[in-house]
Amino acid sequence: MSLTSKEIIELTNKYGANNYAPLEVVIQKAEGCWVWDPEGKKYLDMLSSYSAINHGHRHPEILKAMIEQTERVTLTSRAFHNDRLYELLEKIAKVTKKEKVLPMNSGAEAVETALKIIRKWAYLKKGIPENKAEIIVSGNNFHGRTITIISFSTEEQYKKGFGPFTPGFKVIPFGDIKVLEEAINENTAAFLTEPIQGEGGIIVPPEGFLKQAKELCEKHNVLLAVDEIQTGLGRTGKMFAFEYDNIEPDVIIIGKALGGGVYPVSAVACNNDIMDVIKPGDHGSTFGGNPLAAAVGVKSLEIIERDDLPGQAMEKGKYFMDELRKIDHPQIKEIRGRGLLIGLELHKGDKNAHDYCEELREEGVLCKDTHDTVIRFAPPLVITKEEMDFALDKIRKIFSK
Numbered sequence: 001m002s003l004t005s006k007e008i009i010e011l012t013n014k015y016g017a018n019n020y021a022p023l024e025v026v027i028q029k030a031e032g033c034w035v036w037d038p039e040g041k042k043y044l045d046m047l048s049s050y051s052a053i054n055h056g057h058r059h060p061e062i063l064k065a066m067i068e069q070t071e072r073v074t075l076t077s078r079a080f081h082n083d084r085l086y087e088l089l090e091k092i093a094k095v096t097k098k099e100k101v102l103p104m105n106s107g108a109e110a111v112e113t114a115l116k117i118i119r120k121w122a123y124l125k126k127g128i129p130e131n132k133a134e135i136i137v138s139g140n141n142f143h144g145r146t147i148t149i150i151s152f153s154t155e156e157q158y159k160k161g162f163g164p165f166t167p168g169f170k171v172i173p174f175g176d177i178k179v180l181e182e183a184i185n186e187n188t189a190a191f192l193t194e195p196i197q198g199e200g201g202i203i204v205p206p207e208g209f210l211k212q213a214k215e216l217c218e219k220h221n222v223l224l225a226v227d228e229i230q231t232g233l234g235r236t237g238k239m240f241a242f243e244y245d246n247i248e249p250d251v252i253i254i255g256k257a258l259g260g261g262v263y264p265v266s267a268v269a270c271n272n273d274i275m276d277v278i279k280p281g282d283h284g285s286t287f288g289g290n291p292l293a294a295a296v297g298v299k300s301l302e303i304i305e306r307d308d309l310p311g312q313a314m315e316k317g318k319y320f321m322d323e324l325r326k327i328d329h330p331q332i333k334e335i336r337g338r339g340l341l342i343g344l345e346l347h348k349g350d351k352n353a354h355d356y357c358e359e360l361r362e363e364g365v366l367c368k369d370t371h372d373t374v375i376r377f378a379p380p381l382v383i384t385k386e387e388m389d390f391a392l393d394k395i396r397k398i399f400s401k
């Protein structure tokens, strides 16, 4: 006998750690942009698992690639070669225009990997004295949840109770080129930033910020590392959000949609003069670069390119944002974003972003608040105009009260 949503939620809460506060909805089935609960109610997914579902749920070609691979070999560890990994590495290298790739699983692991590469580069190549390397990061950042990564978070709750923290990071306000320049010194190894802050509330930096940051970094022999885990692979209307600034970052971190919505796959890409500091035994992961991940990752990237998901996100994002901007409601402060990474910011009021998300859920639209005042709209990039209109109708409805 199948359980009701209420029963499933109770059991989940009974046995599960309480580290999330999900919306009161249970997803039992999904296809494309839609998900269903056990009672058969249908919802439009406007979150896409934080951009991990850019292709839509259960993309048939990705499932096929995955199932076919399960019939041959799924895990080898890197103690041995497998016959699929080179395809993933080559594909990521081509897409990022970098020479070398280091595959991992989750986003946080890829960020940690980038930090290790950057530090070792700083000692071996830049000549910074051992243990003195500094990495500059942006305030209001989100790069994951490990101890080192939260060490340079500015979000009180992410850190409280989890110290002591990893030293070696300097936080500057996001998008402030002047402060970045002042923060760079002879021990600066890198500047690590999201091109657009996702969890931070869909914050787009001032025009040209990344371009200026890249120039500064070059001038001071500092690496520019971009975390494209959420913004990359088409989400913002380009393959990578850094393309808006016409730059080539030194280190590119990807994840989320690389796994095609079915499997965790992440990676760090950079040129060989940086990656060659990593030697056998320096770093690794039991699951990183496994053949199943490779099969999924390659297919995910192929589809993003073939179906021009970046172009689709650009066009659809324009329409969606234009329509949102037409909604006249005193609590709506601003609509912002790029491509299909869109934030609706509210003035503080009787209702917060979470309340509106609950109302949208009742109307059959799933989205997620970030902080108290921002509703994030980040649907699968394959969303149709009809599906966008469905969402817009419901959004207009909850803002008509």
Ligand SMILES: *Cc1c(COP(=O)(O)O)cnc(C)c1O
Pocket (backbone or CB within 6 Å): 050, 106, 107, 108, 109, 111, 142, 143, 144, 145, 194, 198, 199, 227, 228, 229, 230, 231, 255, 256
């Ligand atoms: C989601 C995210 C991460 C962390 O990825 P996980 O797979 O959850 O570890 C890191 N950086 C950014 C920008 C993200 O959006």
